[in-house]
Amino acid sequence: QVQLIESGGGVVEAGGSLRLSCTASGRTSAFLVMGWFRQIPGKERELVSLSWSDGKFYYARFVKGRSTISRDSSKNTMFLQINDVDANDTAVYYCAAGEATGNYPYWGQGTQVTVGS
Numbered sequence: 621q622v623q624l625i626e627s628g629g630g631v632v633e634a635g636g637s638l639r640l641s642c643t644a645s646g647r648t649s650a651f652l653v654m655g656w657f658r659q660i661p662g663k664e665r666e667l668v669s670l671s672w673s674d675g676k677f678y679y680a681r682f683v684k685g686r687s688t689i690s691r692d693s694s695k696n697t698m699f700l701q702i703n704d705v706d707a708n709d710t711a712v713y714y715c716a717a718g719e720a721t722g723n724y725p726y727w728g729q730g731t732q733v734t735v736g737s
Contacts, residue, residue, distance in 0.1 A: 629731030642715030
C-alpha cells in the first residue's frame with residue numbers, strides 16, 4: 621500500500637523560507653510525476669509545483685522565482701522550498717503522486733504552514 625507522508629510544516633517567519641518533504645512508502649520505483657498542492661481556508665486546493673521523473677519542473681505563478689522543487693528518486697522523496705514567504709503562503713500543503721499529469725491517485729495527509737509576522 622502506497623502512502624505519502626509530508627513533513628516540515630509549522631510556523632515560518634515572514635520573509636523566511638519553508639521546506640517541506642514528502643516520502644512515498646510502499647513503493648520502490650519512482651513516480652512519473654509528483655507535486656505539491658496547497659489549500660487556503662475557504663478556497664479550493666491549488667497546484668503549487670510539479671516534478672516529473674525526466675527532470676522537468678513546473679511552478680505556479682505565485683511561487684515562480686522563489687521556489688525550488690526537487691526529488692531524491694533513490695528514496696522516493698520530494699522536497700519543496702519556498703523563499704521569502706508571506707501571509708499568502710499560509711495554507712495546508714499536500715503532496716501528490718501519480719503516473720500521469722493531472723491524475724494523482726496518491727495524496728499525503730497535508731501539513732499546515734503558517735506564516736507569522
